[in-house]
Amino acid sequence: MNAAPGSLVIDGDLITPTALATAVERTAKALSRELGPATGRPPLAVGVDATTGPAVIVTALAAERLHVPLFLRGHSAAVQHWPPQVVAVAAPNAGELAPVVTATPRRPLEPPAPGTGAVFWTSGSSGTAKAVALSRSALDYQAEATARHLGIDDGDDALLLPLPLNHAYGFSVFGIWRRFGGELNLHTVLRPEAVAADVKGRRTTSLDGVPFLYTLLAKAAESDPVLRAGLRALTVRGCGGAVLPATVAAHFLDVVGAPVHDGYGLTEAGPNVALSSAAHSRTGTVGRPLPGTDVRIAPDTGEVLVRGPGLMTGYLGRPDATGDALSGDGWLRTGDTGALDPDGYLSVLGRLKDxxxxxxxxxxxxxxxxxxxxxxxxxxxxxxxxxxxxxxxxxxxxxxxxxxxxxxxxxxxxxxxxxxxxxxxxxxxxxxxxxxxxxxxxxxxxxxxxxxxxxxxxxx
CATH class of the missing domain: 3.30.300.30 (ANL, C-terminal domain)
Structure with missing residues (x-):
């Protein structure tokens, strides 16, 4: 990854590279100090017990510096997996970041495997939340392959991200910024009116969001020609987190004159599997798989199966669930139903349990x-x-x-x-x-x- 990321904006506040570097340095030193003198070793893992963007960004960069896994705790995370270090970072104040490092006696129930880069918790939308371990190589592959697929790999893009970074979708956009630079404009709370204001008033080339966001943006754009023009000018109008309804996609295209770039992924896949873009788009599909990722449809159930370098190494503390999800020959059972057309475009119909x-x-x-x-x-x-x-x-x-x-x-x-x-x-x-x-x-x-x-x- 790059030694120095691009410019960073959090809820309208510009964070200078110096301020970010200082916060990361202080956090890394404080984390090492917590365990270093007693064990002679850096922390086993670093956890961020917050959903705010500043906390995740600073902690992720500090964990990378220490070469230790980052645990990104979700709202439903199981505390028995929680690592000993918890980092909180205050909201930006005049462009400064104030890290606060605390310790807890807990240890992960199962130490992550060597080479683990991050541990996420699944959303729990389809069952009990589980801790998903992704390797550093999987995260690097995701950033590289996604950026190349979308054509945002030249470091000159401005990424608008109104998604939580403690979930794999939002974190993948952070990974692109970390790898290629450009500007990351992070909204720590989803407010559609703020997203619309930035699309209109701040240089933006890429936007990511859930279907509900695009529903509201299309409605607002009906009476706002400046917003329509701004949305139409975006290179990427990425959508994930749920199946994009055909009516939402059609309404957005009708109002804006440009499509929503639907995509498909899941935490266990790192997360991106297939993405639509200006070069890879077909109505009713989520685009084509990332280069290096294979997708096939189980003939008996219609389940989408995925294999590639972005897959998880497994669920922490759940060998039974890992065995259920990953086949012996490396295919991930996604639990989603779908279809592939002759040109390799993937359509996702819904979850098997749904x-x-x-x-x-x-x-x-x-x-x-x-x-x-x-x-x-x-x-x-x-x-x-x-x-x-x-x-x-x-x-x-x-x-x-x-x-x-x-x-x-x-x-x-x-x-x-x-x-x-x-x-x-x-x-x-x-x-x-x-x-x-x-x-x-x-x-x-x-x-x-x-x-x-x-x-x-x-x-x-």
Whole structure:
């Protein structure tokens, strides 16, 4: 990686290279001091117990300097895995960063393997959160291959990142900045209006976000020609974290005149698997796999299988789960269903566990969600299936978020859409309108919604 990254902006504050270098140096020394005198060795691992950008950036660079793994704790992280060092970094003050280093007697339940670069926790959106170990070589491959694939490898790009860095998606963009330089403009809290302001008022060539962000940006751009022009001028309009609904992609293209660059990845894959870009884009797909990454579809289940240098080494403390996820010949079972077209473009349909089974046939929730999202009053929709003891199979529950909370869609209008666009057994039995619960990365919490549908008939 580069010895010196490019310029850094955090929530509008410019962090000078000197300030960043000073904070990293102080943090590395403090971390070494905590264990060094007693053991004669640097820390076994470094953990950042925060989701703020300054904390993650300074700690990541300090861990790299010490050649130790970085533990990035998520909201649902299991504390028994937590390493002995926790670093907090105060918010920028006049361009300065104030690191605070503390120690804890805990040790990782299982020491990470030699060569581990970072440990992430999965979001838990599809089950229990697990600690994913990625090697330094996997992280380096991700930064290199992703930047080359997207054409942002010349160090002259301005990356706008309104995503948490303690998740693999956001951290991968940080890795590109670390590898190639340019400017990283980090928003520590997702505020669509702030994203829109920077697209309009600050030099920006690349934006990454979740589908919900692009829904709101397209709506704002309808009446804002400057925002439309700014979004259209971006080299990369990257989208991940959840399946991009076809209605959201179509609306954005119609308003802005340029596509959202949908992508696919998961923490266990480092995270990027396939990405759309200006050179690799096809409607209804997430683009083509990164160079060096192989993708195939399991013929019996339709599951997406991935193999390549970006994959995890395993789940910490969970050899059983590692064995379930990684085959003996190196293929990762993603748990997602998808398809490959003859030109190698990948389409992702949804998670195996999210599949709705009716009359013995599998149906992706997106089929129903797209019908609901076609209503102009709907910002987002999540559909889950609840198993029943009846012959037809699952009952369908829909949770809908209004585009304007003051003017929510009527249940009658939504049911009419479903009646017109869906076969009888795929029409939702319950439709509830309200704010969707979301995970820290911004995607809807399907696990919570599935539990709510199963335990209370959809009531929240």
């Amino acid at each position: 599949i709705i089974i009716v009359l013995g046939e599998n149906h992706a929730p997106a089929t129903i969600e797209d019908v609901l999202r076609a209503d102009e009053a709907v910002a987002d929709a999540v559909v889950v299936g609840v198993p029943t003891q009846k012959a037809h199979g699952d009952s369908v529950f829909a949770f809908v978020e209004a585009a304007d909370p003051g003017r929510p869609p009527s249940e009658r209008a939504l049911r009419t859409r479903c009646y017109q666009g869906l076969p009888p057994l795929l029409r939702p039995r319950v439709i509830q309108v309200g704010a969707l619960p979301r995970l820290p990365g911004g995607k809807a919490d399907r696990q919570r919604l599935r539990r709510l549908a199963a335990t209370s008939g959809g009531a929240r």
